[in-house]
Amino acid sequence: MVGQVLTGMGGVGKTQLAARHARDAWRSGRLDLLVWVTATSRQAVVDGLAEAAQTLLGADREDPERAARAFLAWLEPKPAPQAPRWLVVLDDVTDPADLTGLWPPDSPTGRTVVTTRSRDAALTGRGRRQVTVGVFTEEESEGYLTTALAAHDREPLRELMALGGALGWLPLAMSQATAYVVDAGITCATYRARLADRAQRLADLRPTALPDDQTTGVAAAWTLSLDRADHHAPVGLARPMLQLASMLDPNGIPEAVLTGAPALNWLAQEAPSQDTVSSDDAVRTLRVLHRLSLLDHSPRTPHRAVRVHRLVQRAVRDTLTEAEQDALARVAADGLVEAWPEVERDTELAQSLRANTAAVIGVAEKALYEPASHVVLHRYGRSLGMAGQVSDAIAYYANVVRVSHTLLGPAHRHTLFNRAVLANWYGRAGDAAGTVAALTDVLNDMEHLLGPGHPYTHLVRPLLALWQRAAGDGTAAAALGEWLESPHLKVSPDDPLTFAVRSDLAHQEGGTGDPSSAVATYVALLADATRVLGPDHDQTLAIRGHLAEWQGRAGAPSGAVAAYEALYEDYARVLGPDHPHTFLLRARLANWLGVDSSAAAAVTALRSVLDDMAKVLDPEHRDLLLVRERLAHWQAKSATDRTR
Structure with a gap:
C-alpha cells in the first residue's frame, strides 16, 4: 500500500487527521495492528518501534536498535494467510534523517502515515506520497465555527467568519480562540480587537485549559521549527529573516524586498556568525524556512514569492520589543523603496508593493514618521494616485497629514509638505479651486514657519501658480515664468517640477493663439524630458500627449492621430x-x-x-x-x- 506523508505548517491539524484515520481504521476492523510513534527525534522513533517489538514479539528493550529492526523485519510482506493488516503512524517527524533505516517496509497489507512540518524531498520516495495539509477553507471554517460556538450566545455568521478570517482559517487557532471566547464570555468582535492590539500577546489569547487534548498553544506551535531552521546553513539567518517577513504582507512579499541591500544588511547585523550575507544566502534561508513550513517560497511568482501565515507573523512579532519592531519596520520600508521602480510598468508588482507598504503601516505606523516621514509613505501614495485610485490617494494622504501633525507637530517641515501633497491630489480629483485654497494656506504657513527661501516653500510656490491657472486665474502664468527664470532657483532645471512648469507655460503659449509656437516648445521640452527623465517617465509621456494635442490644434489632425x-x-x-x-x-x-x-x-x-x-x-x-x-x-x- 502507498505510504502517506502529511506535511504542513504547525496548527493545520496533521496529527488530528492521522489520528482520525487511525481511529476509523481500527474501529472498522480493517487493522490487526496499530502502532503510533511520536517521532520528534531518531531516539524517539527507535524507542517507539522497540516498544512495539517488545509487546508483539517479546523483544528485549535493553537493545532498542535491535528490537526496532526486529519489528521492521516482522512487518515485511508475508504470504496472504499470515499477512497482518497494519498501520504505523510516525507523528511529528522533525528531521527526515531521523528515519534513515527506520522506514516501515512497503507491503500490500500495511500502510505508513507520517506527519511532519518538513517538506524535504527525502521524505518522499518509492511507495510514499506527500500530501500537503493546508488551512481550512471558508466553507469548512463556517461549519467548524458554527458548531464550536453553538452553545455560546448566537452571533451573526458574518462575525464568525470575520473571526475565522482574522485567524487565517488556521484550525488550531480557531479551536483555541473559540474556547477562549466561551470561557471569557466575550464576543467574536472583542476577541478580534484583542488580537489586533499590538500590546496584546498572542500567548495570552488562549483558554486556561486547551481543548481537544491539545498540548501546545498557537504561539508555541512553530517554536521548534524555527529553532531548527536557525541551525541550518546559512546558520543564524532564519530567525531574522522570518522576523523581517513578519512585518510585511502575509499574502505575498516580493523576493527582491527580502534579498535586497537593506535586508542583507539587517541579516548580517543580526547574525554575527556571518561575516557577509549575499542575496544567495538570503534565498537559501528562504528555502530553509519553506522546507520547515514556516513560510511558502515560490520563486516562479517573484512579485509575491514569499507568503507567511498571519498568525506565524504575529507569533514572531510577539517575541520582539516595540523598539525592535520599529527598527524592522524601517528595514522593511527601506527594502520596499529599493524594490520600487521609478516607472511602474508592472501593475502586479506595484500592487504587491502597495499591499506590503500597507502591511508595514498597519503593524508599526509610528516608526515610519520618526524621526521624519519615510520616503515609502510617498511612494505608496503616489503609486495609488498614478494607478487611478485618486480618491484612495486623497484618503491616504489625509491620514498621513493627521499622523504627521500628531507625531511630528504642525510646524514640522514634513507635516507642511504632506499638506501640500494632499492639496495637489484634490486638484487631480478635479477640485482645482480646493487645491488653490489649500495650497495658499500651506504656502503662507511655510513662509512663516520655514522661511521664504526654504526648498519646500520654493517648490510649493510654482505648484500653487499651476493650480491657480488651472482654476482660471490668467495672472498665474507670470508667476510661473518668474519662478522659472529666478537666479536663485533652488530646483534643478532637470527636476520634474521644472518640466511641469515649462509644459504649462507652453500650453499657455498655445492658448494665446500661437499653437505652432506651442508645438515647437513641446518638441524641445520632449527632447529634454526624454534625455533627463527617460522615455517611459510619466512626465515624458504626458509631454508627448500635450505635443500630440497641439499638433492637432495647429492644423494637423492626422499628425495628432498618428502621435496618439x-x-x-x-x-x-x-x-x-x-x-x-x-x-x-x-x-x-x-x-x-x-x-x-x-x-x-x-x-x-x-x-x-x-x-x-x-x-x-x-x-x-x-x-x-x-x-x-x-x-x-x-x-x-x-x-x-x-x-x-
Whole structure:
C-alpha cells in the first residue's frame, strides 16, 4: 500500500487527521495492528518501534536498535494467510534523517502515515506520497465555527467568519480562540480587537485549559521549527529573516524586498556568525524556512514569492520589543523603496508593493514618521494616485497629514509638505479651486514657519501658480515664468517640477493663439524630458500627449492621430491597457479621429473605450463621466451630419 506523508505548517491539524484515520481504521476492523510513534527525534522513533517489538514479539528493550529492526523485519510482506493488516503512524517527524533505516517496509497489507512540518524531498520516495495539509477553507471554517460556538450566545455568521478570517482559517487557532471566547464570555468582535492590539500577546489569547487534548498553544506551535531552521546553513539567518517577513504582507512579499541591500544588511547585523550575507544566502534561508513550513517560497511568482501565515507573523512579532519592531519596520520600508521602480510598468508588482507598504503601516505606523516621514509613505501614495485610485490617494494622504501633525507637530517641515501633497491630489480629483485654497494656506504657513527661501516653500510656490491657472486665474502664468527664470532657483532645471512648469507655460503659449509656437516648445521640452527623465517617465509621456494635442490644434489632425496611436502603444506597455490614464489617452485619440475622419469614427472608438472602462472602473468614476460626455458630443454631431 502507498505510504502517506502529511506535511504542513504547525496548527493545520496533521496529527488530528492521522489520528482520525487511525481511529476509523481500527474501529472498522480493517487493522490487526496499530502502532503510533511520536517521532520528534531518531531516539524517539527507535524507542517507539522497540516498544512495539517488545509487546508483539517479546523483544528485549535493553537493545532498542535491535528490537526496532526486529519489528521492521516482522512487518515485511508475508504470504496472504499470515499477512497482518497494519498501520504505523510516525507523528511529528522533525528531521527526515531521523528515519534513515527506520522506514516501515512497503507491503500490500500495511500502510505508513507520517506527519511532519518538513517538506524535504527525502521524505518522499518509492511507495510514499506527500500530501500537503493546508488551512481550512471558508466553507469548512463556517461549519467548524458554527458548531464550536453553538452553545455560546448566537452571533451573526458574518462575525464568525470575520473571526475565522482574522485567524487565517488556521484550525488550531480557531479551536483555541473559540474556547477562549466561551470561557471569557466575550464576543467574536472583542476577541478580534484583542488580537489586533499590538500590546496584546498572542500567548495570552488562549483558554486556561486547551481543548481537544491539545498540548501546545498557537504561539508555541512553530517554536521548534524555527529553532531548527536557525541551525541550518546559512546558520543564524532564519530567525531574522522570518522576523523581517513578519512585518510585511502575509499574502505575498516580493523576493527582491527580502534579498535586497537593506535586508542583507539587517541579516548580517543580526547574525554575527556571518561575516557577509549575499542575496544567495538570503534565498537559501528562504528555502530553509519553506522546507520547515514556516513560510511558502515560490520563486516562479517573484512579485509575491514569499507568503507567511498571519498568525506565524504575529507569533514572531510577539517575541520582539516595540523598539525592535520599529527598527524592522524601517528595514522593511527601506527594502520596499529599493524594490520600487521609478516607472511602474508592472501593475502586479506595484500592487504587491502597495499591499506590503500597507502591511508595514498597519503593524508599526509610528516608526515610519520618526524621526521624519519615510520616503515609502510617498511612494505608496503616489503609486495609488498614478494607478487611478485618486480618491484612495486623497484618503491616504489625509491620514498621513493627521499622523504627521500628531507625531511630528504642525510646524514640522514634513507635516507642511504632506499638506501640500494632499492639496495637489484634490486638484487631480478635479477640485482645482480646493487645491488653490489649500495650497495658499500651506504656502503662507511655510513662509512663516520655514522661511521664504526654504526648498519646500520654493517648490510649493510654482505648484500653487499651476493650480491657480488651472482654476482660471490668467495672472498665474507670470508667476510661473518668474519662478522659472529666478537666479536663485533652488530646483534643478532637470527636476520634474521644472518640466511641469515649462509644459504649462507652453500650453499657455498655445492658448494665446500661437499653437505652432506651442508645438515647437513641446518638441524641445520632449527632447529634454526624454534625455533627463527617460522615455517611459510619466512626465515624458504626458509631454508627448500635450505635443500630440497641439499638433492637432495647429492644423494637423492626422499628425495628432498618428502621435496618439504611437503614444497609446507606450502607455499600454508602461501602464497597462486597463490603466485610467491609458483609457483617457484612447478617448483623446478618438476625439482627433472625429476631427480627422468623421464623427461616426469617434463614436465607434469612444464606445469601445467605455466598454473597456466599465469592466474595471467604478460606474461613478470621474473618468467614465468625462468619456460619456465626449461620446454624447460626438453622437450629436454624428446625428447632425446624417441629416445634412
